[in-house]
Amino acid sequence: MLGFPGLGQLKDPGKTGQGDKTEEGGPAIPAELPILPLKNTAVLPLTVLPLAVQKPRSVRLVDDVVVADRMVALVALKNPDAEEPGPQDAYGMGTAAIIHRMARAPDGTVHIIVQGLERVRITEFTQTEPYMRGKVEAAPDVLEEGVEMEALVRSTVELFRRLVGLSAYLPEEVVSNTLNTEDPRQLAYLVATSTRMEMATRQEILELDRVSDKLRKLIAVLSREVDVLELGKKIQTDVQSGMEKVQREYVLREQLKAIKKELGEEDEQAVEVRELRQKIEAAGMPEEAKKEALREVERLSSLPTAAAEYSVIRTYLGWLTDLPWQVNTKDKLDISAARRVLDEDHHDLERIKERILEYLAVRKLRQERAQAGTEAMQAVDHIRREREGVILCFVGPPGVGKTSLGQSIARALGRQFIRQSLGGVHDEAEIRGHRRTYIGAMPGRIIQAIRRVGSRNPVFMLDEVDKIGNDFRGDPSSALLEVLDPEQNREFRDNYLDVPFDLSQVMFITTANVLDTIPAPLRDRMEILQLSGYAEDEKVAIATNYLIPRQVRENGLRADEVTFEEGALRRIIREYTREAGVRELERQIGMVCRKVATHVAEGTAQHAAVSAEAVPDYLGKAPYYYEVVERTQIPGVATGLAWTPAGGDILFIEATKMKGHQGFTLTGQLGEVMRESAQAALSYVRSKAKELGIDEEALAHLDIHLHVPAGAVPKDGPSAGVAMATALASLLKNVPVQGELGMTGEITLRGQVLPVGGIKEKVLAAHRAGLKVVCLPRRNERDLSELPEDVRNDMKFVLVDRVEQVFDVAFGNSEGHKGAQIQTEQKQPGRQGENGMASG
Numbered sequence: 001m002l003g004f005p006g007l008g009q010l011k012d013p014g015k016t017g018q019g020d021k022t023e024e025g026g027p028a029i030p031a032e033l034p035i036l037p038l039k040n041t042a043v044l045p046l047t048v049l050p051l052a053v054q055k056p057r058s059v060r061l062v063d064d065v066v067v068a069d070r071m072v073a074l075v076a077l078k079n080p081d082a083e084e085p086g087p088q089d090a091y092g093m094g095t096a097a098i099i100h101r102m103a104r105a106p107d108g109t110v111h112i113i114v115q116g117l118e119r120v121r122i123t124e125f126t127q128t129e130p131y132m133r134g135k136v137e138a139a140p141d142v143l144e145e146g147v148e149m150e151a152l153v154r155s156t157v158e159l160f161r162r163l164v165g166l167s168a169y170l171p172e173e174v175v176s177n178t179l180n181t182e183d184p185r186q187l188a189y190l191v192a193t194s195t196r197m198e199m200a201t202r203q204e205i206l207e208l209d210r211v212s213d214k215l216r217k218l219i220a221v222l223s224r225e226v227d228v229l230e231l232g233k234k235i236q237t238d239v240q241s242g243m244e245k246v247q248r249e250y251v252l253r254e255q256l257k258a259i260k261k262e263l264g265e266e267d268e269q270a271v272e273v274r275e276l277r278q279k280i281e282a283a284g285m286p287e288e289a290k291k292e293a294l295r296e297v298e299r300l301s302s303l304p305t306a307a308a309e310y311s312v313i314r315t316y317l318g319w320l321t322d323l324p325w326q327v328n329t330k331d332k333l334d335i336s337a338a339r340r341v342l343d344e345d346h347h348d349l350e351r352i353k354e355r356i357l358e359y360l361a362v363r364k365l366r367q368e369r370a371q372a373g374t375e376a377m378q379a380v381d382h383i384r385r386e387r388e389g390v391i392l393c394f395v396g397p398p399g400v401g402k403t404s405l406g407q408s409i410a411r412a413l414g415r416q417f418i419r420q421s422l423g424g425v426h427d428e429a430e431i432r433g434h435r436r437t438y439i440g441a442m443p444g445r446i447i448q449a450i451r452r453v454g455s456r457n458p459v460f461m462l463d464e465v466d467k468i469g470n471d472f473r474g475d476p477s478s479a480l481l482e483v484l485d486p487e488q489n490r491e492f493r494d495n496y497l498d499v500p501f502d503l504s505q506v507m508f509i510t511t512a513n514v515l516d517t518i519p520a521p522l523r524d525r526m527e528i529l530q531l532s533g534y535a536e537d538e539k540v541a542i543a544t545n546y547l548i549p550r551q552v553r554e555n556g557l558r559a560d561e562v563t564f565e566e567g568a569l570r571r572i573i574r575e576y577t578r579e580a581g582v583r584e585l586e587r588q589i590g591m592v593c594r595k596v597a598t599h600v601a602e603g604t605a606q607h608a609a610v611s612a613e614a615v616p617d618y619l620g621k622a623p624y625y626y627e628v629v630e631r632t633q634i635p636g637v638a639t640g641l642a643w644t645p646a647g648g649d650i651l652f653i654e655a656t657k658m659k660g661h662q663g664f665t666l667t668g669q670l671g672e673v674m675r676e677s678a679q680a681a682l683s684y685v686r687s688k689a690k691e692l693g694i695d696e697e698a699l700a701h702l703d704i705h706l707h708v709p710a711g712a713v714p715k716d717g718p719s720a721g722v723a724m725a726t727a728l729a730s731l732l733k734n735v736p737v738q739g740e741l742g743m744t745g746e747i748t749l750r751g752q753v754l755p756v757g758g759i760k761e762k763v764l765a766a767h768r769a770g771l772k773v774v775c776l777p778r779r780n781e782r783d784l785s786e787l788p789e790d791v792r793n794d795m796k797f798v799l800v801d802r803v804e805q806v807f808d809v810a811f812g813n814s815e816g817h818k819g820a821q822i823q824t825e826q827k828q829p830g831r832q833g834e835n836g837m838a839s840g
């Protein structure tokens, strides 16, 4: 039994309970007891617990009990928030207990130590005032013995042990006390008291009759608690180890710094700063750049490496130190070697090649004189002034070799090559860069390219200068002017670098499809070298000598593994391409080579000789065929010749009539000049109606509509005048135009034909389109000499002074017989298909 000293001596409750053990048959439990409601706990039998009592009613109860038998029933509340808990708030089962000690705190709270004795069921509440009393009935637990009980006990002990290992909230005494007990019943109650659980669970354990059930419930609670704690611990260690790593690294780094300092070595930042200084010294920058660079290094060394500005400055210094301030490639100035290189890369283009060689010869001379001495230098100063300012500009349709000529020049000189397309460059900053104050600022394209090739004297091709834009973002062409001007480009100032860079050693070359969209000040700096489209024979030669060998190589074939018959090449040129240059041709040849390469790789063929008949096997159905004859079968359609930035092209002029009052409609996005020339054509045809055999009476009651198809493409210029007059005459005479006739020429109101430009491109286009006869203004006769021989031999040219001469050819008055003959001679797939359909 427990011996309890007098009241008012509250000792450590833990100590008090230690080693106490209630034996069976403790003090007898009276039939009626005062009932002390417990707010947030349940006191279990065979356990000792300190309690604080605050409510006046409860204090009164304690006061009364301690002067009597000290026995009380402790009952947990179902509803802990009840203000004045009554019978309905209490559970029906509680624990009979003895109050061992009592101490009153200054604030009126009474601390007691209670010892649970036995479960009691409250059968009836006998009073509620001044505190509750009730009739009680002892409810002893049911304790079975046996293996199962032993197992349950062991599991409970084991789990509790683990729990204790994991948690810090259990006092050691309680633990050893609990683990030392041999009574399963006491074990259950002690563990239940010591383990964190819901009030309701603890009550449930109290209410279970069998000790084994109590233990089972406990095991469940314990397992969960252990799991939660273990998980928590794991999370904690994970977090901790992560933090420790960072901390450790930090500490180590600091130590390293200290050690390095001790050893007289530098930290990373110091190393970086020192290396940058060395690079600046080695870069050979001009004075201003070097000063700026050293100033920035100074700033860098005083910034913490983590600062955002640190990396900005480092990037800037990277640009400064990486630029080839002094790096030049040595020029190869052997003119005959240069000639060889140009010939190796390009077929013909004699005039252009000559000009390039001349240009190189002047450079060579200048360099030699410069080495010979300043006096001689002065003697050639005029050459220098004259030549240095000149920038070559290759103008011509796409795919005629403008870009690749630039590459050849670089190769001939042994210089690096840069190609920078200016197509769609709208913003000055693209050329000249953004100021460093912008976030993510970068140098412009010029400086970027120079850094990339790593020399300051590359051949720099500014491709497509005619496509340079100009809008609210500033005018890139003014920046370009500065780049190209030898007076200024010695000190070219990129916005990002903000120090001058010398571009005077760069050899700039420009290209364009058309001249008129190049800003005039730019054009004035350039020497224009015109390249025109190729005729079929030239294309065959280029393909044979350049394109095929290159495509064979690029597709991993040997020269003997694929051959193209000439007929095949011509078929590809005629039916699979429609271009002034040879770009598409090269692509088609590449496609054939890939197919052959596949066959060779698969082992299905060792060699392919591509014939004209086999072309569709490689390239599929031909996308182009001669549509001219078909289009001009009805009256009112004439074939004009046009000049476009992509080379020449044919242009159908369509006229149609309807009832009306001499109205005239023009469609097809025609420009002002072209509309006027259409008006002139109509006026002329009207005025000559009689001579042309047109019903004048009918003319008065007609509306006429003239349309130039491909309506999305803007067209302008006077050179379609003859074709428009012919279309109108054909419409009104109701006689179709001879099918293989093309024409160009300006027309006056009196029917004179005036010369026009672009004859070579136009005739080449007519040739490509399969036309056989071309009417040209007589005054363009001398342009015919520019045409390749095969074209001249293939076609018939009619030189005219007056539009009636065109009509004669068109409507067969004098040339009719010949025209008809030509028509029957023509063989081409489109027409054959047409005939087949017509007869079928």
Ligand SMILES: Nc1ncnc2c1ncn2[C@@H]1O[C@H](COP(=O)(O)OP(=O)(O)O)[C@@H](O)[C@H]1O
Pocket (backbone or CB within 6 Å): 345, 346, 347, 348, 349, 397, 398, 399, 400, 401, 402, 403, 404, 405, 511, 542, 546, 547, 581, 582, 583, 586
């Ligand atoms: N006269 C030529 N001789 C050999 N190859 C040529 C010739 N003209 C053009 N090419 C080739 O045609 C292709 C397209 O030429 P490219 O220089 O890109 O044309 P562009 O710059 O005029 O549009 C290149 O592979 C080029 O080598």
Ligand SMILES: [Mg+2]
Pocket (backbone or CB within 6 Å): 399, 402, 403, 404, 463, 511
């Ligand atoms: Mg090009």
